[in-house]
Amino acid sequence: MRFRVIIAPDDIRRLHIESLPDTLDAFIDILKRELSLDGTLIVQFEDPSFGNELCNLTSMSDLTGDTTTLKVFQKHIQESSNVQDTSNDDQLSDSTLDTASLPSTSSGESTPKRSGYLPDPFIIPKFPTDMELRLQRGNEAYFRDGSLLEVSKSMSSAILDTLAEALFEIKTHPSPGDCAIVAKALVEKFPCLKEPGSTCGWYAWKYSISFKMGNFRQQLRIAGSVELSVHKRSASGDSKRPQKAMRSEVNFLPEHPQNRTMEMLEQDRNDLQSEMKKKNVDWKKVDALMDSTFSLRRKEVIREEPLVKDLKTRWPALFTERQIEAEFRRIVSKNLKQSFFDGLD
DSSP states (O other): OEEEEEEETTEEEEEEOSSOOSSHHHHHHHHHHHHTOOSEEEEEEEEGGGTTEEEEOOOGGGOOSSEEEEEEEEEOOOOGGGHHHHHHHHHHHHHOSSOOOOOTTOOSOOOOOOOOOOOSSOOOOOOOHHHHHHHHHHHHHHHHHOOOOOOOHHHHHHHHHHHHHHHHTTOSSOOHHHHHHHHHHHHHHOGGGOOTTOSSSOHHHHHHHHHHHHHHHHHHHHHTOHHHHTTSOOTTOOOSSOSSOOTTOTTSSOOOOTTOOHHHHHHHHHHHHHHHTSSSOOHHHHHHHHHHTHHHHHHIIIIIOOOHHHHHHHOGGGGSHHHHHHHHHHHHSSOHHHHHHHHHO
C-alpha cells in the first residue's frame, strides 16, 4: 500500500508498505521507523465518508484502497525523572525492525545515531544567558530604528561554537547548503546580526559556520574522537583509508554507548551468535543486540577490514535481508527499499 504522508507543510513524503500490520500500534511503529520520527504520534487519514476530510486513525480497517494520504503530528514528551529511559526508547524505535526492548542479556544503552537530516528552518540552540540577553536587546534596537548589533570577536566565536556543536549532532560534515540553512535561521531569529551591505544578510555567517565546523572537528580529533581520528591521513602517506566518511554515511564510526565496555559489547556479540544458531530465532532479540553492538561492528569493519567469510562468522545476522536493511538505516539513516523505490519513480 502506498501512502502520502504529511509531516509538515514543507515535509511531505511517499511511503510504501508491502503488508499492513493487524494493529494500530504496530502501524505507528512502522511509521516511526520508516520516517525517522520519535515521540508520541497522532495519525490522521482522509476519510472518504466525509469528503476526504482528515479524521484520527483509530483502526486499521479505516485504511482502504491502494493509496491513502496521512497526516502525522509529533508530540515530544520530556520527563526530567526519566530522560535516560525515554531517549533509549526513541533510539530503539528508530533503528530496529520491530518494537522490542533490549533483552535482559543486553541491559545497556543503544548507540546514539545522527539523523543526517537538517531541518529547514534550522532550530537555533539556546545560547548562554548573557548572550541571549545581548541578542534580545540587539533585536529590540533593530526593530526600533534598524540598527545592527556590533558583534565582538569573542561573541562571534561563542555563537559559532554553539552552532557547530548543535550541527555536529546532526552531521559531521555539513554541506555548504546546510551551513546556509543554519546561517539563514540565525539571522531570521536575530535580525540584529545581519551583515551591513549584504543582500541576504547571512553570507559571511555561512562561511564562518563552515570554517568553524572544520576547526570543531579538529578539536574533537585532538581530544580523541574515534570517528574523526580514523579520517586522518597516516604519517606513512597510506591513502587506503578515507580522510572522511562518504557524504551519505551519517553514522560512519560512532562512539561506543556510555557505560558499555568492550567486554560487555563482546558478550552481546556472543549472545547474538548463539541466538542465530537456534532453530527458532528470536528476531526481536537479534534486532536489539544488533543495534546495541553497532559501534563495535563498525569499528571492526572500518579499522580491521576483515574478509567477508570472517565477518560472516562473527556477525551471521548481518547477512540476513532483515539486518541488511537495518544496517543500511543505521549507517545512512534512510530506508533501503524506500530509497530504491524512489529512485525507480
